[in-house]
Amino acid sequence: MDCVVSLIITISLALHFPGSCSHVYSRSDFPEGFAFGAGTSAYQWEGAAAEDGRKPSVWDTFVHSRNLDNGDVACDGYHKYKEDVQLMVETGLDAFKFSISWSRLIPNGRGPVNPKGLQFYKNFIQELVTHGIEPHATLFHYDLPQALEDDYGGWLNRTIVKDFTAYADVCFREFGNHVKFWTTLNEANIFTIGSYNDGITGPGRCSGNCKSGNSSTEPYIVGHNLLLAHASASRLYRQKYKDMQGGSVALSLYAIGFSPLTTSKDDEIATQRARDFYLGWMLEPLTFGDYPHVMRRTVGSRLPHFSEEESELVKGSSDFIGIIHYLAANVTNTKPYFPGYADFYSDTGITLSYTCNITTSQCAVTPWALEGVLEYIKQSYGNPPVYILENGKSMKGDFQLQEKDTPRIDYLHVYIGAVLNAVRNGSDTRGYFVWSLMDVFELLGGYSPRYGLYYVNFSDSRLTRSPKLSAHWYSAFIKGDTTFRVSQGISQLQSNFSSSSL
Ligand SMILES: *[C@@H]1O[C@H](CO)[C@@H](O)[C@H](O)[C@H]1NC(C)=O
Ligand SMILES: *[C@@H]1O[C@H](CO)[C@@H](O)[C@H](O)[C@H]1NC(C)=O
Ligand SMILES: *[C@@H]1O[C@H](CO)[C@@H](O)[C@H](O)[C@H]1NC(C)=O
Ligand SMILES: *[C@@H]1O[C@H](CO)[C@@H](O)[C@H](O)[C@H]1NC(C)=O
Ligand SMILES: *[C@@H]1O[C@H](CO)[C@@H](O)[C@H](O)[C@H]1NC(C)=O
Ligand SMILES: *[C@@H]1O[C@H](CO)[C@@H](O)[C@H](O)[C@H]1NC(C)=O
Numbered sequence: 001m002d003c004v005v006s007l008i009i010t011i012s013l014a015l016h017f018p019g020s021c022s023h024v025y026s027r028s029d030f031p032e033g034f035a036f037g038a039g040t041s042a043y044q045w046e047g048a049a050a051e052d053g054r055k056p057s058v059w060d061t062f063v064h065s066r067n068l069d070n071g072d073v074a075c076d077g078y079h080k081y082k083e084d085v086q087l088m089v090e091t092g093l094d095a096f097k098f099s100i101s102w103s104r105l106i107p108n109g110r111g112p113v114n115p116k117g118l119q120f121y122k123n124f125i126q127e128l129v130t131h132g133i134e135p136h137a138t139l140f141h142y143d144l145p146q147a148l149e150d151d152y153g154g155w156l157n158r159t160i161v162k163d164f165t166a167y168a169d170v171c172f173r174e175f176g177n178h179v180k181f182w183t184t185l186n187e188a189n190i191f192t193i194g195s196y197n198d199g200i201t202g203p204g205r206c207s208g209n210c211k212s213g214n215s216s217t218e219p220y221i222v223g224h225n226l227l228l229a230h231a232s233a234s235r236l237y238r239q240k241y242k243d244m245q246g247g248s249v250a251l252s253l254y255a256i257g258f259s260p261l262t263t264s265k266d267d268e269i270a271t272q273r274a275r276d277f278y279l280g281w282m283l284e285p286l287t288f289g290d291y292p293h294v295m296r297r298t299v300g301s302r303l304p305h306f307s308e309e310e311s312e313l314v315k316g317s318s319d320f321i322g323i324i325h326y327l328a329a330n331v332t333n334t335k336p337y338f339p340g341y342a343d344f345y346s347d348t349g350i351t352l353s354y355t356c357n358i359t360t361s362q363c364a365v366t367p368w369a370l371e372g373v374l375e376y377i378k379q380s381y382g383n384p385p386v387y388i389l390e391n392g393k394s395m396k397g398d399f400q401l402q403e404k405d406t407p408r409i410d411y412l413h414v415y416i417g418a419v420l421n422a423v424r425n426g427s428d429t430r431g432y433f434v435w436s437l438m439d440v441f442e443l444l445g446g447y448s449p450r451y452g453l454y455y456v457n458f459s460d461s462r463l464t465r466s467p468k469l470s471a472h473w474y475s476a477f478i479k480g481d482t483t484f485r486v487s488q489g490i491s492q493l494q495s496n497f498s499s500s501s502l
């Protein structure tokens with residue numbers, strides 16, 4: 001997207017922005033204690049894939065078997081973590097979202113703990129805490145130990161609940177003195193769809209072009225086991241650690257902002273169905289103890305049942321909800337279903353259209369979609385505490401383009417403004433994390449899409465990091481230096497940028 005065009009778009013958006021003056025705001029408009037952070041995940045940032053006893057996860061296996069870009073080296077965070085904590089400090093982050101690599105800590109997924117893996121996370125967490133950065137740790141971010149996949153089919157098998165809980169136990173015990181914010185499973189809903197319906201993320205199972213899998217049944221089995229694994233880990237924390245450590249445990253979900261394509265009754269109902277299938281699938285059990293009625297009705301016997309005991313276990317098991325948000329989509333009703341074949345998408349009975357440019361893979365900037373998601377969670381699920389654990393913008397291109405990343409600043413500016421709107425209207429949102437701290441190995445697209453506040457030179461063996469303009473912008477915002485106006489703020493930053501480095 002052209003910078004000038006995007007600036008014009010953003011300014012016109014800002015003028016039509018709902019609420020009062022939310023295009024002019026500063027950090028002090030947010031409630032006391034509201035956390036601003038950024039994130040990465042283990043496989044996307046650490047590298048050192050075969051070092052110090054780490055064994056492969058399904059992610060390593062998936063990308064290597066398909067000859068895709070891989071995370072063997074990634075940003076080499078495993079060796080550069082001190083340097084990276086320094087970047088966080090200079091940026092002024094309150095908090096940092098990262099994940100623990102299960103197969104680095106427990107290489108076979110169950111059994112002995114790897115002392116070097118344990119030491120790495122202790123050192124890293126200590127480094128964060130020493131510098132006053134609140135660690136938000138995720139236990140699972142697409143990287144199931146390959147051993148568990150091979151032994152019994154990983155998330156498809158109920159045995160995973162026991163093994164995940166044992167892994168969580170090690171993490172709570174070893175790191176819980178410093179880590180107060182735990183996310184069990186990262187974007188559990190979209191992980192399930194990507195990995196077991198579409199087969200585009202590890203372990204890459206589906207009915208169509210995959211070696212094995214069943215898109216009719218497996219997404220629902222896996223979704224069920226994820227909920228039970230999360231709930232079991234959460235119960236363990238409450239029984240064994242919460243009194244002593246005082247932290248909280250959450251599930252994180254990918255939330256698309258849905259709106260009907262037309263004003264027809266059908267599209268309106270279809271939009272509610274979209275929310276129920278994508279978000280309610282997991283948020284409904286977490287809040288009320290069972291799946292949405294519309295899923296039960298449509299998916300029938302392919303949707304597992306919670307026993308009474310399981311329902312009680314899952315209900316109320318998330319102390320806050322982690323939200324991952326990137327996309328808005330328009331919903332069209334497509335009932336009746338395609339005859340003879342059912343997968344997650346046909347079960348939903350909808351078609352989604354995203355306002356993205358296929359050529360540039362840039363999507364429209366739609367901050368009201370995030371505001372809508374937060375409003376919907378507030379109204380439909382009893383206003384639980386929410387942390388936005390990922391939100392951000394990818395840009396392709398060389399260093400010059402990356403450096404002048406005004407579209408990313410525009411994006412962050414209007415999305416943070418949307419969060420402020422929701423908070424002002426009563427949403428219990430407590431934090432916002434930019435994805436990502438630096439350019440990382442991306443889940444889809446490898447090293448081509450760059451989301452970072454810091455540029456990483458992947459052609460340089462030292463993997464040099466340099467601040468983009470957005471790192472300066474975010475830093476100034478967090479430090480509360482300025483009241484930003486879209487145009488003034490950016491031109492000032494641009495002139496500051498040419499004469500300084502962080
Ligand atoms: C689940 O794994 C166990 C081994 O832990 C195995 O005995 C059982 O057959 C597996 N069940 C399924 C449905 O694959
Ligand atoms: C998927 O599983 C269902 C239920 O067991 C079965 O009827 C269907 O034939 C399977 N589909 C594929 C593609 O294997
Ligand atoms: C599509 O969704 C957007 C919000 O994401 C909404 O503003 C718009 O009215 C919807 N309909 C069409 C036809 O674009
Ligand atoms: C998509 O981006 C390309 C390249 O910038 C541009 O030429 C094209 O007009 C855009 N398409 C739409 C539908 O905006
Ligand atoms: C603000 O919250 C109220 C009460 O939940 C709701 O009725 C209203 O629609 C919300 N406003 C916006 C702009 O979302
Ligand atoms: C990246 O590193 C390579 C190799 O050291 C170097 O030639 C290139 O100039 C660097 N690019 C940038 C944008 O710093």
Ligand SMILES: *[C@@H]1O[C@H](CO)[C@@H](O)[C@H](O)[C@H]1NC(C)=O
Nearest residue numbers: 472476481482489492493496
């Ligand atoms: C730019 O630099 C000046 C002088 O150091 C500082 O006062 C101002 O706050 C900076 N502006 C931004 C937006 O960072």
